[in-house]
Structures are given as C-alpha cells and as structure tokens.
Amino acid sequence: MTARPEPTNRTIRCRPAVPSPTPGPYPSGPGPGDPSTILWAYHSHTHEWRDVNAGLIGPIIIGRRGAFGPDGTPHDVDREFVTLFGVFDENESRYTPDNLRTYTGDTLRTNDRGQILFPPAGMTTINGLTFGTLPVESLTMRLGERVRWYLFGATTANDFHSPHWHGGTVLIDQKRTDLVNLAVPLMMVTADMVADAPGIWMFHCHVAEHMASGMTSRFQILDEAPSTP
Ligand SMILES: [Cu+2]
Numbered sequence: 762m763t764a765r766p767e768p769t770n771r772t773i774r775c776r777p778a779v780p781s782p783t784p785g786p787y788p789s790g791p792g793p794g795d796p797s798t799i800l801w802a803y804h805s806h807t808h809e810w811r812d813v814n815a816g817l818i819g820p821i822i823i824g825r826r827g828a829f830g831p832d833g834t835p836h837d838v839d840r841e842f843v844t845l846f847g848v849f850d851e852n853e854s855r856y857t858p859d860n861l862r863t864y865t866g867d868t869l870r871t872n873d874r875g876q877i878l879f880p881p882a883g884m885t886t887i888n889g890l891t892f893g894t895l896p897v898e899s900l901t902m903r904l905g906e907r908v909r910w911y912l913f914g915a916t917t918a919n920d921f922h923s924p925h926w927h928g929g930t931v932l933i934d935q936k937r938t939d940l941v942n943l944a945v946p947l948m949m950v951t952a953d954m955v956a957d958a959p960g961i962w963m964f965h966c967h968v969a970e971h972m973a974s975g976m977t978s979r980f981q982i983l984d985e986a987p988s989t990p
Pocket residue numbers: 846921922923966967968971972976
C-alpha cells in the first residue's frame with residue numbers, strides 16, 4: 762500500500778469525506794497570509810431560503826496542520842468566539858407549519874401557489890439573538906488573553922454588516938481596525954484581538970438600520986489574568 766501524502770492543513774469538527782487528491786493544503790484551509798485557523802461557513806442548499814431560516818447555517822473552523830492542541834483549540838490563542846450576523850425570518854422556516862399546529866392549534870393560511878400568508882418577520886440578530894439578549898458570558902475573556910474572533914454573515918439581501926467593537930481593536934490581514942467588512946452575504950472573516958481594556962463593551966453592527974432593529978450585543982473583559990493550564 763502506498764502512503765497517502767500528508768496535507769499541510771487539516772480540518773477539525775468536520776473532516777472532508779474525500780482526502781485531498783494532491784499534496785498541499787486543503788482548498789478551504791488558511792492561505793499564506795492567514796492566521797493559523799480560519800472560519801468556513803456551512804449552510805444548506807436543499808431549499809436555501811427555508812433551510813437557512815430554520816437555522817441550517819453554522820461555522821467550521823479549519824487550521825493548518827499542527828495548529829491545534831488536543832482539545833481542538835489553536836496553540837496561538839487563548840480563546841475563540843464565533844459570531845453570525847444574520848437577518849432571519851422564522852415564518853419561512855420548514856418547522857413553522859409543525860410549530861403552529863403543535864403550539865397554537867392553528868393551521869397555515871396559504872395562497873393558491875402554496876406560499877404562507879404571514880407578514881415578513883425578519884429579525885436582525887447576532888448568533889440568533891437580538892436587542893442585547895446574547896448573554897455577555899458567551900463573549901467573555903480575561904485581561905491579556907489572545908482572542909480569535911470568527912465572524913460571518915447570513916444569506917439574505919439585507920445581510921451586509923459591519924461588526925464593530927467598542928473597547929478593543931483587532932488585526933485583520935495585518936491591519937489594525939475596530940470594524941469588520943461583511944459587505945456581502947456569507948462573507949467570512951477571522952480577526953485577532955488582545956484583551957487590554959477591562960469592562961463591558963458594546964459589540965454591534967454599524968449599519969444604522971440594523972443597529973436600531975436589534976443587531977447589538979456586549980462583550981466583557983474581566984480584570985484578571987488568564988488562567989494557567
Ligand atoms: Cu448589519
């Protein structure tokens with residue numbers, strides 16, 4: 762048996778079903794100028810509109826070979842966060858008919874083309890939550906920690922976003938900024954931060970209409986040193 766060439770990248774949390782046919786990096790892995798790990802988004806194409814509104818969208822973290830420790834955390838950061846900026850309309854979800862029947866006893870009103878006659882109910886969300894209801898504990902770090910943020914947008918015509926941190930800056934493509942360009946749907950960005958300002962800070966989309974309709978959250982930097990393993 763001939764040994765298969767080792768790729769220079771590997772995936773975690775989702776390995777490719779078919780090995781890379783040639784030596785070299787997997788096509789979805791970090792490029793030469795990228796951080797050691799990057800975000801790749803998955804989402805359903807079966808019925809994209811209904812499936813994404815049912816929540817079938819999420820992150821895959823892909824790193825260079827050797828980038829990860831045994832627990833799947835990259836060696837060169839202390840903490841990782843994933844944030845999805847998305848406009849979702851659960852009335853369009855595949856689960857809506859069953860949920861209506863189960864929880865309200867109601868049935869769907871549809872037109873002669875089978876389309877559901879509900880008014881659009883798009884919610885502007887960060888990780889599915891809106892108007893600051895994303896728990897701050899889910900975006901909490903300690904002073905001095907090296908933190909990697911993975912950010913991406915959902916798939917509607919309104920999914921153009923500019924995530925913005927108060928109280929911190931990040932490095933993206935070796936440039937320092939406090940704003941991320943998610944200018945087209947499903948854009949994916951990886952950003953590195955060093956937590957240097959203790960407190961609870963705003964983290965929100967800077968598109969004014971999105972911010973006013975709820976695309977806001979908080980993150981927290983605790984005034985205590987990183988825990989040692
Ligand atoms: Cu936005």
